[in-house]
Amino acid sequence: MNRSFSSVSRSWVLALGVSLSLLSGVSMAERAPMPPLPSPSGIDYPKDLSNIPNGTQAQSQPANSPQVGEKFLWNSANSDPYNTVSIPDKEASVLIQRAGQQWRFIRNGVITVYGGWLLALAFFGIAALFIIKGPIKLHAPMSGQKIKRFNGFERFTHWVMAFSFIGLAITGLLILYGKYFAMPLMGGVAYGTFLNICKNIHNYSGPLFTLSVVIFFLLFATRNIPGEGDLTWIKSFGGMFGGKHPPAGFFNFGEKIWFWFGMTFLGLVISASGFVLDMIVPFMEIQYIRGTMQLANIIHSSASILMTTMAMGHIYIGSIGMQGSLDGMKTGYVDGTWAKEHHEIWYNKVNK
């Protein structure tokens, strides 16, 4: 009786999680403006001019008066290639940059919508996992044996990286999604001021995040080299199949993926593109022109959404998702039982 009740309630929670994820994705998709692909010329002019009173435009803009089906005169200015100007800013010679339309479509359409889906699915997936399975518990009681895991500097670096990242993620998501929910609530003027503050927080915490990633990398790279236990971890999907937690070294293979791909690769891609957007790339002559900024923006926002998705999983496992895991980063010490159950190879080395 009990069993069937729990399986029914689990199914309900799962269904609720999936529905909420779908709903949030759909609402995001509905709100995100999806401009139509630009016409081959890059501009869209009205095909049906019957509503325009006869001669209105011809009078006000004699050189720019289209007939039905014809193009505006300024079509000729609508070109990506550079024309000629005598001032140093050569980009001023591109009057209308057609690639900007493509960029707007990718940023406000593809990235906003699919990024929103990814974030919502990750969030509700983790919430469903927590409700259905609950945190990973230790199988034996805490031993009371305290084992040193991280020193003060390592923990300090981790928390600078963590909090700067969280600040960046929140302000970054507001920059991308704020106009869909915060602007209608706050009004344009207040929202503009608020977003300006967000942008400054974002721009100044960026370099701090980059510095902490570099230091964290130097501190932990050797402990993340693939080694003993990793193959078993991969084969059993981190213990998801087979029931038993696979023995791991100081870090397990899942943590190593987070370290190399999540923190190092994505962290550096985000940092490099962020430095371009901030126009502060050192030791290099970069042309901060529209095309460069648009590309940097697309790389920056896609990599950031991916890293935020991964970070959600990491934050969950490092806090409420696993009994005893936060102790190491909080105090520097972990309990012997936790070390034995989650990092047995390391535990055996320490206790030799």
Ligand code: HEM
């Ligand atoms: C409040 C949020 C966070 C919590 C509670 C948290 C918690 C933890 C804990 C408990 C560990 C140690 C795991 C162990 O002993 O094996 C850890 C390691 C680590 N954390 Fe976090 N963390 C947070 C945010 C972040 C963020 C935002 C990043 C990246 C930007 C990050 C990157 C890392 C990395 C790379 C490791 C080491 C894993 C490895 O080297 O394989 N953490 N975290």
